[in-house]
Amino acid sequence: MNHEAGNGTAPPGSTAHIPATFVTQGRLARVRGQNILFSPSQRAIFAVNDTAAEIWRSLEEGTSPRAISAEMARAGVDGIEANRHVEAALRDWQRLSLIRPDAPPSVSAREAVSQVVAIAGLSVRIEYPAACAFPAVVVFRHLEVRRETADILFQLVEHEGRVHLFRDGDWVLSCAPDELPVMVKGQMLIEVLDRSAYELALHAAALLKNERIVLLCGNPGAGKTTLTLALVNAGFGFVSDDVTLLDS
Template structure:
């Protein structure tokens, strides 16, 4: 087949091979030689341009532009280049402003209007009126990525689908960076009346899924991941919307009927999540409460579901796993607060497989 230019004239080349895409590779197949040749993306682009009849200089210009765009995209993704710091935000139709109340602080987030939703909806339950804030986050769209600035300083970049997860991480880091608590526990928190229940477990134990199921069963939702403990042993959850991973979506259908309609976001590891806020959430969820129950989770499909009392030392170990102190080390005040929690709370180990069994056992114990 002779290659033909766009103006209809014949080129000086005759194509004697066919370019195909196999998986993620460009393959050039020569029938006459019965041979295949692997081409990199640049060589494949040259071949396509020749087939289209492009002149040599046109091909060079096209490749140069593509190379520059690819390099800029790669460097921006790797954090090697970024846009300039944004100007102070203005109140106009071009921006969406949110002021959130989190752990006693007010945080303002400014999004370009075109990218605000659905990310802004993930934090809408924490929104409060007013403009004054302690911290300012600004999201800036540049090319195919979103850049996040904190008080004018660049923090990170992410794809648009990752903005909600990135913001949640930064808001959590801001809360943990304060010094008005003694210990941050890697534990979900729910409440029954005036007492708090803490759920602890290794990754994969189903902490978030069980938390949402318990909230659906009538427990108050306080946190699905981090609970702060003050010097008096009172706990307060950081009530971000729970991140339900894709593997849990089928399990949560019964407890979260609107889950399928929730937008899908991406974590930095590219796993998909949907953010879920139990309908029972209210501002009172953020009130400090005494810890009444500590439940260590053990997911096991081969064992009979049961809720067994555990030794206080075992409960202490469970709470200390993944715990974080503002001073980077567990001081005596923090340990005393934690010992007070263990001394006054009922501690159990929940062995379960199905959510229904887990909910029923916990409801029976936490009355």
């Protein structure tokens, strides 16, 4: 993918609403005259232009987005254009999980929706931004408990069309708003498995055919439920569309 910083897709404005610092999650290299960003987590490479490369280097040095825009303006770039360049780059890199906010911003109780859920002896407090709380809060309502304290805190922060998940203040991953329930469900599964004694864990959908059980394994969001419904329609017996089997 060729990322062109400041391609005009970002509206002019100020970077004041952007978190002060970001953590880079990629490596920038110059290969045969081309700037290349490598993402170890995605095992993907992205080509970026010189402007985007300079923005990336500044982020690596801990420079805030506002300061990056100011430096570009001092170098002769129009202030509005500088903001546009920075905002476009940050938006794209967050979407690609190449950068993440350094820490979750403080959110007032008025702006958040909170619920405590319990699963397998573990309690988790989930704090959603009000604009993104539904339908996720409904999805986990059957797990809700009335409890003031919890073992783990999930903070969900919406920024520039992405929702970031922080676990006890540490960034974990991000997703599009419509993927929020899947992301939270997947992280809760990880928490449960981390606290379980097992040699082998399988997260799978389970179906029955000719007195045999078929397990469809896959990460949350991989399509297990969709395939399960199709197989049930084709004559398979239904056991569960979300079962975790632990072998200890």
